Amino acid sequence: MKKKGLGLLLMASLLTGCGGSSSVTYDPDHFVDYYISGQDFETLNYLTSMSARDLKVIANIMDGMVETDLYGQVVPCLAESWEHNEDYTVWTFYLREGLEWVDANGKIYDRLTADDFVYSAEYVLDPQTGSNNVASYELIQGARAYYEAKLAGEQPDPSMIGIKALDERTVQYTMAGGGCPYFPSVLGYSAFYPTSRRFVSELTSDDPNISPLSVFGNSKDTVLYCGAFILQEHQLDTERTLVRNTHYWDKANVHFETVKSLAVKDEESVVEYFERGEVSYAPLVNNKAKTEYDNGNQNLVQKDTLAMTYALMFNNQAKYSEDVNTAMSNEDFRKSIYYGFDREMFIELINPINPSSLTARTFTASGYLYTEEGTDYTQLDPLQPYQSEQYQPDQAASYKQRAMDTLQAQGVQFPLELRYYYQAGNETAALQARMLQEILETNLGTDYITVSLHEYSRSFVSEARSTGDYALAIGGWNPDFADPINNLTCLRSDGTINNAYAIETLGNAHFAYPEFDAMLEEANAITSSLKERYTAFARAEAYLLEHAYLVPIYVSGGTYELTTVNNYSHMHSKVGIDQFKYKGLIAYDHVITASENEAFKQEWENAKPSA
Incomplete structure (x- = not known):
């Protein structure tokens, strides 16, 4: 087939002054993101969902045992350290002191303890919850047998699941079917995030046909928070606002006071928002990137794949x-x-x-x-x-x-x-x-x-x-x-x-x-x-x-964008949901030029640890 490029589908569209007017400024403390209308999140239940539209919010209101650093390496998060036995079949994680759950109003609800990780497994493996993440637990000893017993209407003992709270700050995981040398990276996935047993037990439903288990995460008020942000406001398919969690364990690495996400009709329209200073970055899709590239726009930044x-x-x-x-x-x-x-x-x-x-x-x-x-x-x-x-x-x-x-x-x-x-x-x-x-x-x-x-x-x-x-x-x-x-x-x-x-x-x-x-x-x-x-x-x-x-x-x-962000200031993770996190991200009051972006990249590469 002869290459026809984009000619059959696209009319040439020049962007006048694409990159923002010099009179437009951006607030680096109040980040503004976007999502496509119709793709708002559907649930905050991180134990059941595997949808990207949900996880983009969940990643910012919750933390797990581990997270990734600027170079994609697994580093401590809620856990301060961990160890394993010789054949990688048993892993033991030690939680930080002083971890706390807060509610949607930012008030402390309870301490976060080892049992919260044990309960997450029980919740996911309960067929009543309809979790899409059951398969994630198949590498845990006893998890599959527990789930199948529950599915058969039995009442198995949760202790058969290979996740134990040895004390309030120590969680032990036992693998099924052999060692698992990559296990720490598994715990960065939301299905392994902690959940307060007491909080879920206190949830109620006005509908007798709806289990309280199903109420968990169906709104900003039916979930607890242990991540960098709290979901303060949410108008379906209009906008949502995250505010900084003042009780977060790692506040020094959270640089935004708020993160607002606006619903837009499509990615093409985001550039207009950006040029008015209403969003913090904008993708250049279809022929817009090529037009600006050919015109020598100095603000084009290519993202990593x-x-x-x-x-x-x-x-x-x-x-x-x-x-x-x-x-x-x-x-x-x-x-x-x-x-x-x-x-x-x-x-x-x-x-x-x-x-x-x-x-x-x-x-x-x-x-x-x-x-x-x-x-x-x-x-x-x-x-x-x-x-x-x-x-x-x-x-x-x-x-x-x-x-x-x-x-x-x-x-x-x-x-x-x-x-x-x-x-x-x-x-x-x-x-x-x-x-x-x-x-x-x-x-x-x-x-x-x-x-x-x-x-x-x-x-x-x-x-x-x-x-x-x-x-x-x-x-x-x-x-x-x-x-x-x-x-x-x-x-x-x-x-x-x-x-x-x-x-x-x-x-x-x-x-x-x-x-x-x-x-x-x-x-x-x-x-x-x-x-x-x-x-x-x-x-x-x-x-x-x-x-x-x-x-x-x-x-x-690998696409091109206009941005106010240092793309080398956030977690460079190619797996899990850390790529959705705003934690660590640094924004500026102006549009980043290609040369500034290259300088950010060079600084990032120079500081990269030796393999």
């Missing part, structure tokens, strides 16, 4: 067409899309200046998992064949013909209608949808497929996934901790973005592939060598790519 990979997923349980389901279950059909999808052309919408810098070759991103010898996980032998250009039109055409021959013999009628949903009113999402449509229809031909575009008003889950009225979806996973098991578990046959069993509630795809599940289990049993462990996981991931169960497209981050 992150570890979340976005991939094209195939729905093999579409309710609107059995022909689509038959095709999605055909490997040649999936491979025709895999090799016919021009990733770089799609990424031009996200980063038109250097799109190849964001190209994803694998579902696991590069740059955050390394063997003992320093080899990047994505460069291990099983994944090497996928590091070259995967857009291969000739191969796509060959697989197309094979698929058509097989599927027509089965009675499938062509062209197949592939439905794709995007959020109404979000111009960025609309452009991406039209680009996806253009790429697939042009490269594979409308005699084979047509891509029909549909809008959802608020939730893809409730308006498309639950109804099965789609064939294609773009989804991703932000790793919660630094090990391949976390990144790949979501793709298991019973995972969260692939699930063959809970079709209406989980998964963008619904494949059952016991071979992959077995490979994951085998890899996870290896704990003696990172190289052996990672290579085994790489073989499992290569299995998914070989059979085209998904199409990796791009990694998050």
Whole structure:
């Protein structure tokens, strides 16, 4: 396919004075963020949610045992230290003195103790809570057995769970099925954050059909706070305001008095807010970054890439067409899309200046998992064949013909209608949808497929996934901790973005592939060598790519923005939810220039500890 850049989709739009007027100033003590209208948080229950829109708030009102520093290293947070036994099967964490819970009014509620971590496990593993984080506890001894016993209606003893409060400031974790050398990074995930047993027990519901357990976290007043901020105000899909927690244990590293988040219609409109001094940074999306780059704008700042990979997923349980389901279950059909999808052309919408810098070759991103010898996980032998250009039109055409021959013999009628949903009113999402449509229809031909575009008003889950009225979806996973098991578990046959069993509630795809599940289990049993462990996981991931169960497209981050922020002053974590934290972040009263940003980066690199 001939490269057409952005011409078919975008009109040239010059930004007059993009970067803010010299008369505009910004308040460095009162940070202003944004979110897209319709993507406000739905719950503050950090023990049940795994949604990014929720976790962006949760990360700032809660803390865990550990956090990450400026260089992505795991460092103490609520725990001041920890130790493990020789084979990494038992970990013991020691809490800081003087930790306190506060309520939504900033008043001290109680001391934070070791039992709060024990209770979090009991809550997550209680089927009544409907937690999406049960799988996170599978590495804890007894957790799975406890959950299954509760599910069967039994009343198991919580002491069977391998999390013990040895005293008020000491928590001991016992692993299931062998050692876990990466365990500290696991505890940075919100499902392991502490929860006050007494506070939850005091919650009530006016509806007798709603358990008090389900009340926890459904508003700013039904959750306690131990993080850097407190949610002071919240107007749904309008704005929300965080205020500094004056009882926080690490106040010296919190530089904002308030953080306000405004709901905006789409990312394109944020620049206007920024130019008026109404937000603290603004992304430059679509052709805006390219226009400003070509015009020599000195305020363009490129962000670092992150570890979340976005991939094209195939729905093999579409309710609107059995022909689509038959095709999605055909490997040649999936491979025709895999090799016919021009990733770089799609990424031009996200980063038109250097799109190849964001190209994803694998579902696991590069740059955050390394063997003992320093080899990047994505460069291990099983994944090497996928590091070259995967857009291969000739191969796509060959697989197309094979698929058509097989599927027509089965009675499938062509062209197949592939439905794709995007959020109404979000111009960025609309452009991406039209680009996806253009790429697939042009490269594979409308005699084979047509891509029909549909809008959802608020939730893809409730308006498309639950109804099965789609064939294609773009989804991703932000790793919660630094090990391949976390990144790949979501793709298991019973995972969260692939699930063959809970079709209406989980998964963008619904494949059952016991071979992959077995490979994951085998890899996870290896704990003696990172190289052996990672290579085994790489073989499992290569299995998914070989059979085209998904199409990796791009990694998050790496885009251009206008900002008042020193992007090297915050936690540089590619895993977990620390990337959402405002703690440590430093803002200025003016727009940062590219040269200032480079100076920040140089200072950051000079201070980086030796490996």
